[in-house]
Amino acid sequence: MNIENAQVQMRKGILEFCILHIISRGEVYASDMLEELTSARIMVVEGTLYPLLTRLKNAGLLDYKWVESTSGPPRKYYLLTETGQASLKGMNDTWQELSDSVNSIVSKTDKHKAAINGLTTVESPAPAAETSPDTPSGEN
Amino acid sequence: MNIENAQVQMRKGILEFCILHIISRGEVYASDMLEELTSARIMVVEGTLYPLLTRLKNAGLLDYKWVESTSGPPRKYYLLTETGQASLKGMNDTWQELSDSVNSIVSKTDKHKAAINGLTTVESPAPAAETSPDTPSGEN
DNA sequence: CAAAGGTACTATGCAATGCAAGGTACTTTA
DNA sequence: TAAAGTACCTTGCATTGCATAGTACCTTTG
Numbered sequence: 001m002n003i004e005n006a007q008v009q010m011r012k013g014i015l016e017f018c019i020l021h022i023i024s025r026g027e028v029y030a031s032d033m034l035e036e037l038t039s040a041r042i043m044v045v046e047g048t049l050y051p052l053l054t055r056l057k058n059a060g061l062l063d064y065k066w067v068e069s070t071s072g073p074p075r076k077y078y079l080l081t082e083t084g085q086a087s088l089k090g091m092n093d094t095w096q097e098l099s100d101s102v103n104s105i106v107s108k109t110d111k112h113k114a115a116i117n118g119l120t121t122v123e124s125p126a127p128a129a130e131t132s133p134d135t136p137s138g139e140n
Numbered sequence: 141m142n143i144e145n146a147q148v149q150m151r152k153g154i155l156e157f158c159i160l161h162i163i164s165r166g167e168v169y170a171s172d173m174l175e176e177l178t179s180a181r182i183m184v185v186e187g188t189l190y191p192l193l194t195r196l197k198n199a200g201l202l203d204y205k206w207v208e209s210t211s212g213p214p215r216k217y218y219l220l221t222e223t224g225q226a227s228l229k230g231m232n233d234t235w236q237e238l239s240d241s242v243n244s245i246v247s248k249t250d251k252h253k254a255a256i257n258g259l260t261t262v263e264s265p266a267p268a269a270e271t272s273p274d275t276p277s278g279e280n
Numbered sequence: 281c282a283a284a285g286g287t288a289c290t291a292t293g294c295a296a297t298g299c300a301a302g303g304t305a306c307t308t309t310a
Numbered sequence: 311t312a313a314a315g316t317a318c319c320t321t322g323c324a325t326t327g328c329a330t331a332g333t334a335c336c337t338t339t340g
Contacts, residue, residue, distance in 0.1 A: 003230040009153030009326060010238050012297050013146050018245050025252040030317075036248075040241040048299055050318060055297085072316040073306040090143040092246070098150050099239060101180040105158050106232070108176075112165040149297060152326050170288075188328055190289060195326085212287040213335040 011042070015052060017095055018042060020080065020088040023062065027077040053078060061087050151182070155192060157235055158182060160220065160228040163202065167217040193218060201227050 018040075022033050030049055037044055053076075056062045061084035064076040080088065158180070162173050170189055177184055193216075196202045201224035204216040220228065 003227075003234060005325075006153050006156070006227075006231050007234050007238070008298060008324090010157075010234060011299095012152040012326080013149030014238065014242060015298070016146070017150075018242060021245050021249045025249055036245070040244050041237060042241045044298085045300085046318075047301070047320095051320080052298080054319080069307085069316085072308075073318080075317065087143075091146050094143060094146050094150060095242065095246070097181060098147070098154065099242075101182045102154060102158060102235065102239075104180050105161050105176070106235070109161045109165055145296075148295090148327060152297080155327070184327085185329085186289075187330070191291080192327080194290080209287085209336085212337075213289080215288065 027079045029075040157231045167219045169215040
């Protein structure tokens with residue numbers, strides 16, 4: 001997949017985790033969540049956030065209350081339910097383990113490159129590998 | 141989503157990234173990739189890995205060659221194409237930025253909890269929030 | 281030599297989430 | 311009163327990881 005698509009795919013599961021974190025700090029409405037995601041360089045828009053909030057509400061992880069605004073329509077302020085807090089605890093572990101796993105693989109590659117280059121950190125292109133024609137069975 | 145599903149969702153995009161890293165170190169076949177994923181605590185099975193390898197091959201990121209085995213059927217040894225190497229470079233940045241984003245959000249929450257608890261690091265349960273009845277419009 | 285076991289690989293439909301695009305509704309301003 | 315700003319909603323689609331069932335080759339055993 002191309003880089004943009006890779007970014008989309010890598011956000012799956014992550015966005016919910018981030019949202020639960022943001023809401024866990026106290027009641028907050030959608031626009032504030034978007035601001036914080038943007039400042040953390042996770043670029044999402046309302047069309048992504050509202051369906052996610054609805055899904056989390058329906059799954060029992062969130063509750064909300066309407067609050068009148070002094071400058072526009074009323075707003076939904078969200079907070080975590082106890083289910084949501086429990087879910088967030090679990091996802092903390094999930095994220096930590098996944099992140100450790102990925103970083104251990106990445107650092108093995110970096111060490112491998114360092115070893116090949118005699119401890120220099122300059123990356124040199126690997127020699128192009130020859131592709132032999134398929135043998136036992138045809139192209140899949 | 142529950143924790144197991146969260147793990148599945150969080151792997152989207154990540155698995156390809158890990159596979160590209162593993163293959164970037166030199167030609168390798170599927171069973172070795174599975175071993176390394178397992179040792180990094182990313183538990184996948186053949187039914188997940190082979191379709192991914194096929195997809196990456198079809199996308200031009202990988203090549204393979206058949207190699208006779210001394211103890212079973214022939215094996216496909218995979219290596220990255222130049223496209224695959226370029227893709228991996230891009231995904232390094234994608235992963236790094238996403239990881240930094242998530243960790244910044246997570247650490248903001250931790251600081252918030254520490255502030256609430258008067259700089260102790262012991263987590264205490266947040267008081268359950270009251271949910272008011274819906275007001276301007278019905279339940280979504 | 282045939283059957284069984286081990287190993288390697290293939291194919292495919294499904295579940296689930298993030299996304300894009302179009303939309304409604306309330307409040308404020310001109 | 312209409313336009314602009316703000317807040318929220320809906321829905322179909324793209325994509326990947328997964329589970330399951332399957333094929334095929336090689337080695338070992340009977």
